[in-house]
Amino acid sequence: MIKVRGPDLDVLREVLEGPDGDSGLQAELRKRKAEFGIATIGKSAGGIPEWILRVKRNEAADRGLTLSDIAEQVEVAVAGSKATDIVVRGSTYDIVLSSGADLSGINDLLDLDIVTPATGQVWKLSDVVSFESQIGPLAIMREERERVLTVPIFVDKQNSSLGEVVAVLGAPGGPVETAIGPYEKDGYRITLGGASEAMNESLMYMVYAFAVAVVLVYMVMASQFESLIHPFTIMFSVPLSLIGAVGGLIISGDSLSLTAMIGIIMLAGIVVNNAIILIDYTNILRARGKVRNEAIIEAGLTRMRPILMTTLTTVLGMAPLALGLGTGAELYKPLAVVIVGGLSFSTVLTLIFIPTVYCFVDDVSDFFGFLSFRISMLMTRLSGKAG
Numbered sequence: 494m495i496k497v498r499g500p501d502l503d504v505l506r507e508v509l510e511g512p513d514g515d516s517g518l519q520a521e522l523r524k525r526k527a528e529f530g531i532a533t534i535g536k537s538a539g540g541i542p543e544w545i546l547r548v549k550r551n552e553a554a555d556r557g558l559t560l561s562d563i564a565e566q567v568e569v570a571v572a573g574s575k576a577t578d579i580v581v582r583g584s585t586y587d588i589v590l591s592s593g594a595d596l597s598g599i600n601d602l603l604d605l606d607i608v609t610p611a612t613g614q615v616w617k618l619s620d621v622v623s624f625e626s627q628i629g630p631l632a633i634m635r636e637e638r639e640r641v642l643t644v645p646i647f648v649d650k651q652n653s654s655l656g657e658v659v660a661v662l663g664a665p666g667g668p669v670e671t672a673i674g675p676y677e678k679d680g681y682r683i684t685l686g687g688a689s690e691a692m693n694e695s696l697m698y699m700v701y702a703f704a705v706a707v708v709l710v711y712m713v714m715a716s717q718f719e720s721l722i723h724p725f726t727i728m729f730s731v732p733l734s735l736i737g738a739v740g741g742l743i744i745s746g747d748s749l750s751l752t753a754m755i756g757i758i759m760l761a762g763i764v765v766n767n768a769i770i771l772i773d774y775t776n777i778l779r780a781r782g783k784v785r786n787e788a789i790i791e792a793g794l795t796r797m798r799p800i801l802m803t804t805l806t807t808v809l810g811m812a813p814l815a816l817g818l819g820t821g822a823e824l825y826k827p828l829a830v831v832i833v834g835g836l837s838f839s840t841v842l843t844l845i846f847i848p849t850v851y852c853f854v855d856d857v858s859d860f861f862g863f864l865s866f867r868i869s870m871l872m873t874r875l876s877g878k879a880g
Contacts, residue, residue: 494687498639505642530658533647546622553621557609699754706761727768734764734835741834747827756831764839767800804840
């Protein structure tokens with residue numbers, strides 16, 4: 494949904510339809526819709542012809558008429574005016590006053606008799622009003638106290654995704670920027686709504702959910718390991734899985750949709766399992782007296798088979814869905830592709846990258862531990878000399 498926002502409705506129409514009604518943004522999109530990945534383009538909310546009556550205040554005052562007097566008599570002639578209501582056998586009926594004038598056109602309306610209430614003098618409506626014809630809106634739409642006109646855009650889903658169409662429309666120098674450029678300084682702007690707006694909001698909430706999932710996973714591991722260092726090492730498997738997830742989407746040709754984001758959130762809790770198995774057994778071996786490097790090598794060799802078994806069961810179980818087999822599988826295909834790609838890539842690099850990070854973090858921890866010990870010894874000696 495393309496939304497044109499600004500203070501003046503006529504300018505909004507000019508942006509969409511052009512000065513001649515056959516140019517502007519809508520015409521540009523229709524001519525190049527195949528290039529932009531658009532299937533069809535709807536029309537902005539049109540208008541209806543209407544007559545605007547403007548009271549000649551000086552002439553009305555000379556005849557003893559107020560704006561309210563003229564408006565009330567025109568209302569009675571055109572639509573009638575509710576005077577009261579009556580209740581008959583429990584049903585309420587409105588009593589409407591009408592002049593009974595035969596109004597078949599604007600000339601009949603201008604020939605309407607207008608009475609001065611104080612004197613009873615009769616005048617013609619044309620003596621106290623001027624009129625003009627214009628196109629009035631079917632509905633007045635506002636967002637954030639701004640006038641809005643909308644144009645529905647339907648994406649060609651066979652050849653483009655919603656994200657690709659939004660990127661083309663909103664690109665620098667694109668049709669949207671070109672159409673609104675001359676009017677931006679006067680407070681007019683174009684925004685994208687509808688499904689694209691909902692997609693952006695959903696992706697934002699998914700990012701928050703992913704961050705919360707990562708924090709919760711870290712907290713659980715910190716409580717189980719009784720350490721802040723080892724869970725930090727394990728969490729490095731999460732960015733590795735994101736590389737595989739994005740690569741899987743690129744290979745399959747799927748877009749980063751809502752279901753794909755759900756798959757990424759699931760990865761935050763799945764991919765850490767392999768690293769947990771590896772790091773936990775490494776710590777067990779070191780507690781038995783093995784040096785760090787020997788413990789890492791033995792843990793990798795011993796835990797490789799269970800790591801590959803857990804990964805293969807998940808990947809093969811998701812494979813039919815990732816291939817799009819079965820009715821309705823296309824809806825959940827991005828989720829399966831993300832999990833298969835992320836878990837496969839993470840598993841391969843977990844056996845190489847996580848031990849490297851483990852050694853690095855362990856060295857840093859030992860360095861700061863040694864530094865803290867030396868500082869405490871120095872402080873003890875200084876306090877002894879001072880005593």
